[in-house]
Amino acid sequence: MIELEVKVPCTDLVGLEGRLKALGARHVEDLDQVDLYFSHPVRDFGSTDEALRLRRENERSRVTYKGPKLDQDTKMREEIELEVEDLDRMSVLLERVGFKPYLKVVKRRTVYDLEGMHFCLDRVEGLGDFVEMEYQGEDLSAGKEMIMDLKARLGLKGNERRSYLELLLEKG
Amino acid sequence: MIELEVKVPCTDLVGLEGRLKALGARHVEDLDQVDLYFSHPVRDFGSTDEALRLRRENERSRVTYKGPKLDQDTKMREEIELEVEDLDRMSVLLERVGFKPYLKVVKRRTVYDLEGMHFCLDRVEGLGDFVEMEYQGEDLSAGKEMIMDLKARLGLKGNERRSYLELLLEKG
Numbered sequence: 001m002i003e004l005e006v007k008v009p010c011t012d013l014v015g016l017e018g019r020l021k022a023l024g025a026r027h028v029e030d031l032d033q034v035d036l037y038f039s040h041p042v043r044d045f046g047s048t049d050e051a052l053r054l055r056r057e058n059e060r061s062r063v064t065y066k067g068p069k070l071d072q073d074t075k076m077r078e079e080i081e082l083e084v085e086d087l088d089r090m091s092v093l094l095e096r097v098g099f100k101p102y103l104k105v106v107k108r109r110t111v112y113d114l115e116g117m118h119f120c121l122d123r124v125e126g127l128g129d130f131v132e133m134e135y136q137g138e139d140l141s142a143g144k145e146m147i148m149d150l151k152a153r154l155g156l157k158g159n160e161r162r163s164y165l166e167l168l169l170e171k172g
Numbered sequence: 173m174i175e176l177e178v179k180v181p182c183t184d185l186v187g188l189e190g191r192l193k194a195l196g197a198r199h200v201e202d203l204d205q206v207d208l209y210f211s212h213p214v215r216d217f218g219s220t221d222e223a224l225r226l227r228r229e230n231e232r233s234r235v236t237y238k239g240p241k242l243d244q245d246t247k248m249r250e251e252i253e254l255e256v257e258d259l260d261r262m263s264v265l266l267e268r269v270g271f272k273p274y275l276k277v278v279k280r281r282t283v284y285d286l287e288g289m290h291f292c293l294d295r296v297e298g299l300g301d302f303v304e305m306e307y308q309g310e311d312l313s314a315g316k317e318m319i320m321d322l323k324a325r326l327g328l329k330g331n332e333r334r335s336y337l338e339l340l341l342e343k344g
Contacts, residue, residue, distance in 0.1 A: 040213075040269060040270070041212075041213060041214060041215070042213060042214045042270075043213070043269075043270065050268075050269075052269060062257075063256075063262075063265065065265045065268045065269060067268065078268075080261060080264055080265045080268060081261075082256055082257040082258050082261045082262055082265070083256070083257035084235075084254055084255070084256050084257070085234075085254040085255035085256070086254050089252060089253075089254045090235075090254055092252055093235065093237045093252045093254070096222075096237045096239065096250075096252060097212060097215075097222075097224060097237060098212070098214075098215065
């Protein structure tokens with residue numbers, strides 16, 4: 001399973017929401033997400049372009065490993081994710097084996113579905129507003145084409161390859 | 173919450189089961205347990221006396237960190253444990269961040285409860301049979317006393333401080 005993500009800054013999420021609905025997009029869910037990123041005991045995740053994240057999303061928690069980006073245009077990377085019983089206990093467990101929580105990303109995410117693609121309208125504390133287009137499937141080139149096409153139809157411009165984590169770290 | 177464990181080798185688990193029942197012990201459950209132990213990317217868990225374990229128990233999976241033993245007589249140690257959605261995916265996630273699975277412990281565990289204490293009658297592949305007495309609570313000295321008393325009443329002798337993991341490693 002490949003996940004393609006393209007992220008674009010967006011100063012008018014309300015307008016974008018209208019255009020998505022006009023194209024027939026379906027509102028999927030609203031999520032309150034708190035992400036806790038961990039540093040590795042010896043590896044520099046910044047330079048290896050990996051991440052280990054705990055996420056609390058409304059009532060549920062999960063842990064995610066993100067491998068290095070494999071592609072320049074999109075944000076394709078290996079992602080291993082699973083639900084865990086309790087975010088706080090998982091956080092302590094990771095700390096005991098040498099990982100350290102070093103950044104928290106808090107956002108309100110509104111998700112739309114259009115032609116099987118997910119659009120995440122993100123209001124990120126301290127960073128501003130963005131939209132992430134997500135394709136999940138097994139056909140890389142079809143996914144890329146779909147994203148580029150919908151991006152144009154929605155009047156979206158730009159391409160932010162950096163993660164919220166990287167953007168927050170650069171902001172300091 | 174403190175957990176005290178005392179483990180004793182036992183060549184007659186069937187006889188012990190009879191003595192437990194005669195004392196009024198209640199059969200709690202039968203468990204098929206598969207434990208997968210991981211090595212740390214840089215720390216030597218053997219010498220720090222820690223462990224990171226994934227356990228599949230019947231249908232459920234969980235991850236456990238065990239801190240160093242804090243006491244010579246019992247096996248008191250910090251334990252952080254939580255359920256995870258999927259053992260295989262958690263195993264891959266750990267491998268991606270540098271942990272390596274290095275030993276598997278397979279056992280059939282029959283659990284009895286007697287006066288709030290748990291007795292685990294363990295048939296361990298490649299090691300033989302043992303009984304583990306477990307006290308969970310907040311009163312360390314009450315727990316110790318309870319264990320020593322029941323051990324004597326059940327005619328149990330010896331004290332195996334090494335974990336199944338250690339015993340299997342020593343066996344090679």
